[in-house]
Amino acid sequence: MVxxxxxxPTSTILADLVDRMGHEPLVIANExxxxxxxxxxESPPLNITPEDPKKxxxxxAVDVPSGVRGRMSLIGPMIDEAEAAIIVEDNNCxxxxxxxxxxxxxxxLLIKIKGIPxxxxxxxxxxxxxxxxxxxIRMFLEGLK
Amino acid sequence: xxxxxxxxxxxxxxxxxxxxxxxxxxxxAKMISPEVSLDDVMDVERRFGVSVPSGDLNLxxxxxxxxxxxxxxxxxxxxxxxxxxxxxxxVRGEVRRYIHEHSRLPVLxxxxxxxxxxxxxxxxxxxxxxxxxxxxLLARERQTGLTAGIDSGSTTTKAVIMRDNQIIGTxxxxxxxxxxxxxxxxxxxxxxxxxxxxxIQGIGVTGYGRFLVGKHFDAKLxxxxxxxxxxxxxxxxxxxxxxxxxxxxxxxxNKAISVQDGVPGSFTMGGICAGASGRFLELTARRLGVNxxxxxxxxxxxxxxxxxxxxxxxxxxxxxxVNSLSKGARPEDVAMAACHSVAEQVFEQQLQEVExxxxxxxxxxxxxxxxxxxAMEDLLGIDVIVPSHAQYIGAVGAALLVSGMLEV
Numbered sequence: 001m002v003x004x005x006x007x008x009p010t011s012t013i014l015a016d017l018v019d020r021m022g023h024e025p026l027v028i029a030n031e032x033x034x035x036x037x038x039x040x041x042e043s044p045p046l047n048i049t050p051e052d053p054k055k056x057x058x059x060x061a062v063d064v065p066s067g068v069r070g071r072m073s074l075i076g077p078m079i080d081e082a083e084a085a086i087i088v089e090d091n092n093c094x095x096x097x098x099x100x101x102x103x104x105x106x107x108x109l110l111i112k113i114k115g116i117p118x119x120x121x122x123x124x125x126x127x128x129x130x131x132x133x134x135x136x137i138r139m140f141l142e143g144l145k
Numbered sequence: 146x147x148x149x150x151x152x153x154x155x156x157x158x159x160x161x162x163x164x165x166x167x168x169x170x171x172x173x174a175k176m177i178s179p180e181v182s183l184d185d186v187m188d189v190e191r192r193f194g195v196s197v198p199s200g201d202l203n204l205x206x207x208x209x210x211x212x213x214x215x216x217x218x219x220x221x222x223x224x225x226x227x228x229x230x231x232x233x234x235x236v237r238g239e240v241r242r243y244i245h246e247h248s249r250l251p252v253l254x255x256x257x258x259x260x261x262x263x264x265x266x267x268x269x270x271x272x273x274x275x276x277x278x279x280x281x282l283l284a285r286e287r288q289t290g291l292t293a294g295i296d297s298g299s300t301t302t303k304a305v306i307m308r309d310n311q312i313i314g315t316x317x318x319x320x321x322x323x324x325x326x327x328x329x330x331x332x333x334x335x336x337x338x339x340x341x342x343x344x345i346q347g348i349g350v351t352g353y354g355r356f357l358v359g360k361h362f363d364a365k366l367x368x369x370x371x372x373x374x375x376x377x378x379x380x381x382x383x384x385x386x387x388x389x390x391x392x393x394x395x396x397x398x399n400k401a402i403s404v405q406d407g408v409p410g411s412f413t414m415g416g417i418c419a420g421a422s423g424r425f426l427e428l429t430a431r432r433l434g435v436n437x438x439x440x441x442x443x444x445x446x447x448x449x450x451x452x453x454x455x456x457x458x459x460x461x462x463x464x465x466x467v468n469s470l471s472k473g474a475r476p477e478d479v480a481m482a483a484c485h486s487v488a489e490q491v492f493e494q495q496l497q498e499v500e501x502x503x504x505x506x507x508x509x510x511x512x513x514x515x516x517x518x519x520a521m522e523d524l525l526g527i528d529v530i531v532p533s534h535a536q537y538i539g540a541v542g543a544a545l546l547v548s549g550m551l552e553v
Contacts, residue, residue, distance in 0.1 A: 043163045050160040053259040065227030066259040067155020093186055099201030100155065101232065 002144040006081035007108060008098045014086055017134065021141035026078040028097045035074075046072060048073075071103040076110070081121055084144050085111045085118035086137060092123065117144065147174035147274045150219035150250075151210050152240060154201040155227040159259045165223070168263035172274045181207040193243070202226070202236045209240045213247040220277040221251045223270075228256040228411040238497065245403070245411050245500055251276040252411040256499045269445050271416055272371035276409050283408045285374060286385045288545040290346045293334065295327050295362065296370070296539030297354030300396030300423060301510055304330035305540040306345070307548070308337040314338025315537055323354035324361050331362075347551050349543030350374070353397075370395075370539050375402040376411045377542025378506045380384040381532035388502035390527075392521065393538070394511040396423045401495035403502065413498035421490035424510040425459050429483040432466055433476045437514070440480050444516025447477030449485035462486060484516030485523070491525055492524045506530045 006014035006028040015025035035047040043049045048070055055095060058067030059076040074097065091098075098104055111118060119140040124130040150168055156162045169176050185207040190196040193206040205224070212218060224240050226233030234256065241254045252271045255266070275455040276283065285499075288307045296303040298320060304327070306314035317335025320326045327350075335342060349366035350359045361368035365430055370393075377392040386402075391402040399421060402412040415421065430440040452474050454465040461485075507518045507529050513536055518529045534541060 043160060044156050045162070048158055048160045048162075050259040052160050053158070063229055065155060065230040065233070066159035066257070067227040067230070068158075070155070070158030070160060078317065093183060093200050093203070095200040095204055097158075097184070099199060100158075101198035101200075102230070115297070 003081055003084045004084045004086060004144070005078050005111060006085040006142070007085065007111065008091055008094055008104070009078065009107065010094070010096065010098050014088065014137070017137055018086070018141060021138065023084075023144060025143060026082055028074055028078070031074045031078065032097070059110065065102070066076065066099055068103045068106065070086060071097060071100060072106065075103070075107050079107070079110045079114060082111070082114065082116055084116050086117055086140065087120045088123055089120065090123045147220045147277050148152050148177045148218075149174050149270075149273065150179050150208065150212055150222045151176040151225070152205040153225040154199065154205055154233055154236075155230070156257065159227065159257060159261070161259060161261045162259055164261060164263045164265065165225070165369045166547070168266040168270045171263065171267060172270045174270065174274050176223070176424060177219060179208045179211045179215075181211050185211065195239070197232055197236060199232055202228060202232060205236060205240055209243055210247060212250065216248045216250055216519060219250060221253070221273045221400050223253050223255070223273065225255045225257055228258045230256075241411055241449055241498070242500065254411060254413055267370045267495050268371065271369040272409065272412065275368065275372045282546060282549045283376060284406065285546065285549040286380070286407060288548045288553055290548050291340065291344060292544045292551070293331065293345050293348045293547045294540035294542065294544030294547065295331060295348065295350045295358055295364075296537070296543065297323055297350065297352035297358045298396060298539070299353050300427075302326040302330045302352075302354070303537050303540045304334040304477050305534075305537050305544050306334045306340055307541070307544040308338075308340075312534060312537070312541065314340065315534070317536065320354070323357050327354065327358045327361065347547040349547030350540045350541045364547075366543060367547065368543065371400055371402060371412055371414065372409055373542035373546060374400065374508060374539050375404050375412075375538075375542070376407060377485060377538035377540070378508045378532070379404055379407045379417065380545055381508075381534055381538065381541060382504060382506045382530050384504050384506065384530075388500075390499065390501050390503070390505045392491065392496070392505065392507045393509045394421075394487065394507075395509055396422055398422060399491050399495055401491065403499040413495050415491070415495050421487055421494065423509070425462055425487055426483055426511060426514055426517070428459070428463060429466060429480065432463075433480060435476075441484070441513065441515030441517065444480035444484045444514070445519060447475060447479070447481035449478070449520065450481040451475070451478040452482035452483040454486045481516050481520070484514065485520040488517055488520035488524055492521070496525075501525065503527055504530050506532060508535045510533070510536040512536070
């Protein structure tokens with residue numbers, strides 16, 4: 001079983017594909033769940049505190065906006081942990097954890113330079129593309145040890 | 146309860162969402178998010194005129210469009226994006242302009258970091274809520290009866306006595322102990338007006354020390370300086386109808402307010418460094434060995450082009466000051482360079498956050514340093530008005546507004 005980070009890290013469809021192929025998907029929902037389930041934190045709705053953008057300094061310099069660093073405090077540890085990655089480009093509308101284009105660029109960059117196996121695909125626009133999309137991901141996941 | 150529509154990107158991930166909500170709660174408001182559909186966000190290019198790579202910024206534009214179409218959804222708007230985000234700054238400016246032009250909703254624009262706290266936002270939020278809640282009072286154009294206004298500022302404390310729309314007494318003292326200084330300024334104003342304390346029908350207070358001073362004087366009006374100063378400015382400049390822009394460079398911070406018919410529309414308040422405030426000019430005057438009241442006249446004889454200076458940070462600004470003097474720069478050039486540097490920062494940081502519409506009115510004690518309005522005129526390319534009694538603007542605004550409360 002390999003730990004696979006998916007991009008966008010909010011994609012439940014990609015996470016499900018990874019899970020079905022017997023690997024562990026690394027998705028942001030799990031990181032958020034950890035935050036929300038942590039007792040004694042009181043910074044709703046996500047329980048992200050001003051300390052989190054400081055943790056994000058590991059991935060981005062202090063002159064990078066706090067929103068990027070705060071997001072990176074969630075996504076960065078997932079990239080650290082990842083052993084493989086699936087990157088899907090041209091997503092229609094990303095908001096929330098993936099609502100910042102700069103964070104998304106940094107996420108893709110850090111995944112690509114990590115030296116782990118990754119597959120990069122375009123978001124499918126029709127039924128035929130969707131079938132090829134799933135097939136390519138399945139082949140990639142089957143090839144992971 | 147005043148409803149403030151929050152149009153923001155990055156607030157939750159900066160860990161400051163709870164601070165925004167706390168600031169709103171303190172001033173009797175709540176943050177709301179106008180609902181939009183996915184189609185609204187996808188359609189933002191056609192409806193708003195542009196779309197950007199960041200989805201959360203497109204969401205801001207979709208929400209702005211919804212607010213313009215349904216202004217009854219909120220009483221005021223708070224637009225905020227991350228500090229140092231270029232994409233966010235462009236969208237923030239455009240959304241502010243769009244709402245300002247297409248609705249009557251008051252707008253506050255702000256860029257935050259993870260260090261932003263409820264306390265940092267309090268004066269701004271208070272002004273936003275006041276503008277939404279007290280529109281009728283803010284539309285007041287004449288002072289009636291016998292009222293007093295006290296402006297307890299960070300550097301100086303000012304007081305005025307007004308009777309039937311005229312200023313009949315003024316007081317101005319450096320702020321030391323907040324209440325003591327307020328008492329002194331008030332006494333000066335009473336003495337000049339020949340009015341007895343017990344004759345005053347109502348007192349309005351503003352400025353940093355307003356809560357303490359308000360309690361001491363049992364003031365009928367205790368109000369932040371953004372709304373009060375803009376009211377005082379348009380009153381003294383006789384610009385109560387139509388648009389106006391008020392610039393107030395204070396001892397510790399500065400404010401830029403876009404006013405329509407005497408009511409603040411959009412505004413911003415800065416104060417990243419004392420280098421962009423009257424404090425730097427005070428320091429310059431001391432270093433040049435001149436009185437602060439003579440610095441402006443000296444500056445008018447010089448040219449900023451002869452002295453490189455950037456007071457973005459007061460420490461570096463002082464360094465430039467010392468270096469240029471040691472290289473033999475003329476004091477008048479240094480004085481003008483200091484004025485230009487402060488004006489340039491307000492121009493770059495604050496005036497980009499509001500709609501600059503004529504007349505531009507400069508107020509506060511710093512507006513009397515002649516080099517400063519001159520530098521602002523150069524930067525804006527338009528004439529700047531410095532009304533009489535410009536240094537008493539907050540006190541005048543407070544005396545004017547409190548007179549409206551006497552009739553309630």
